[in-house]
Amino acid sequence: MAGNLERLTEAGVIADEKGLSDAERKVLQELESEEVDLLIRMREKLDDAVAQTGGGAAGLQDGEFQPSPSVIV
Amino acid sequence: MSELSQSGRLRTKLRLAEPRLAEVARRFWMQPRLAEAYPDFLFLVHSMIRTSVPLMREAAEVARGLAPADASGAPLAAYYERHAREEMHHDEWVLDDLAALGVGRDEVLARRPSTAVAALVGAHYYWVRHVHPVALLGYLAVLEGNPPDEGHLDDVRRRTGLPEAAFRTLKLHAHLDQQHRDDLWDEIDRLPLTPDAAGLLAVAAFHTIEQVSLGLEEILARHGG
Numbered sequence: 001m002a003g004n005l006e007r008l009t010e011a012g013v014i015a016d017e018k019g020l021s022d023a024e025r026k027v028l029q030e031l032e033s034e035e036v037d038l039l040i041r042m043r044e045k046l047d048d049a050v051a052q053t054g055g056g057a058a059g060l061q062d063g064e065f066q067p068s069p070s071v072i073v
Numbered sequence: 074m075s076e077l078s079q080s081g082r083l084r085t086k087l088r089l090a091e092p093r094l095a096e097v098a099r100r101f102w103m104q105p106r107l108a109e110a111y112p113d114f115l116f117l118v119h120s121m122i123r124t125s126v127p128l129m130r131e132a133a134e135v136a137r138g139l140a141p142a143d144a145s146g147a148p149l150a151a152y153y154e155r156h157a158r159e160e161m162h163h164d165e166w167v168l169d170d171l172a173a174l175g176v177g178r179d180e181v182l183a184r185r186p187s188t189a190v191a192a193l194v195g196a197h198y199y200w201v202r203h204v205h206p207v208a209l210l211g212y213l214a215v216l217e218g219n220p221p222d223e224g225h226l227d228d229v230r231r232r233t234g235l236p237e238a239a240f241r242t243l244k245l246h247a248h249l250d251q252q253h254r255d256d257l258w259d260e261i262d263r264l265p266l267t268p269d270a271a272g273l274l275a276v277a278a279f280h281t282i283e284q285v286s287l288g289l290e291e292i293l294a295r296h297g298g
Contacts, residue, residue, distance in 0.1 A: 013089050023077045027085045032272045035086065038279040042093040045286070049096055 004031045011040040012047065079266055080258035083214060086275045090282050094215075097286045097293070102225075104298035108233035112174050113292045115167055118242070120186035121216070121285075123164040124194045129157035131198065132206040139206070144265045149206055152260045156213075159253070166242040173238035187291055193284035200277060207270045211277030213257055215285070220250035 005028055008014045020028070031039075077085060104110060133153035139146030168178050193212075200208035226243050229235075266274070292298075 008089070023075060023081075024085050027077060027082045028089075030268075031086070031275075035272060035275050035279070038276060038283075039086075039089050042090055042279065042283055042286075045283075046093045046096050049100075049290075053100060 004028050004036050007036055008039060011043050013039045013043045078262045079264065079271065080261040082271065083211075083261060083275060083278065084218075084258075087214065087218065087278055087282075090279050091219075094282045094286045094289075097289045100298060101289045101293055102229060104293065104296065106296045106298065107229065108235055110292050110296040110298065111229075111233060111235060111239070112171060112176050113295065114289075115171050115174070115239070115242075116176075116181060116184060117187065117190070117288050117292065119164060119167040119171070119181060120190040121194065122160075122167055122242075124190075125160045125163070126157045128194065128197055128201070128209060128212075129153040129160070132201045132209045133157065135201055136206040145207060145270065148260070148264055149210075153206070153209070156253070156256075159249075163242065166245065170239045170242050173236050173241075187288050189284045189287040189291065193281060193288075196280055196284075197277065200273065205270055205273055207264070207266070208273050208277040210257065210261060211274045211279075212281045213253075214261075214274070214278050215281040217250045217253045217257060220254060221247045223247045 002010070005014065005017055005025065008028065009017050014020070014028070017025075101107075101110070101114070130153070133150045136146045136149035136153060140150065141147070168181060171181055172178065197209055197212050200206075221243050223244060226240050226247065230237060230240055261274075264270075
């Protein structure tokens with residue numbers, strides 16, 4: 001059975017496993033299966049949205065987008 | 074190898090989930106009919122913000138009941154009580170912002186909120202009451218974890234031509250949430266979290282990202298975005 005890192009990388013949740021620090025790698029290796037399943041499901045929805053709208057996530061850089069809905073609480 | 078803090082572990086998990094919300098949010102803010110959609114966004118914000126104080130009070134009460142057998146009970150209760158006081162009346166601010174757009178209080182309160190909001194808030198009531206009140210920290214980690222950017226809000230205001238008064242809540246949170254975010258990370262680091270509680274916290278955060286994304290997608294669909 002594939003480990004968390006393999007599953008997340010295969011699903012595209014992790015773009016480049018080599019970019020992870022050892023501490024981050026440990027966190028991801030210890031994820032519960034429910035956490036992994038949810039992350040993969042969200043990635044699938046993201047990929048579907050990008051395919052339908054013809055853009056978006058592929059060009060999104062970390063930190064590029066700031067207007068989060070954090071104002072909600 | 075140095076271990077990450079408890080908040081660092083959560084943030085590592087959130088970084089993997091956030092692209093889902095970031096992609097929808099980017100489409101929302103870049104849509105050509107943003108001025109027409111913005112009141113719906115504020116309605117979505119109000120639908121959620123009106124539940125924050127009652128949710129935190131509920132969580133505080135449940136957490137208090139867990140102490141002293143559960144070491145996280147007392148600090149969680151204290152945190153939720155304090156933060157509920159900080160968040161009081163923010164729903165009124167959003168109503169004022171909507172009024173600046175010509176949307177009256179009665180109209181807002183009579184409108185049925187999105188099922189995404191019910192699924193978001195309802196799940197947290199369930200987790201708080203029937204699993205563990207730590208779940209609500211996952212909700213707060215998403216909603217307060219990335220404070221809005223004031224420059225972006227100015228850009229939106231210029232692009233839409235909407236009045237400054239319609240952005241008051243967002244602008245205030247651009248400042249307030251920076252402190253709230255730091256307080257939240259500190260609180261998570263101080264809590265005696267079991268692995269199970271840390272997992273629940275992350276699942277609740279992922280659920281929050283998904284439901285807020287769905288709420289934004291509903292608005293986009295309504296406005297042809």
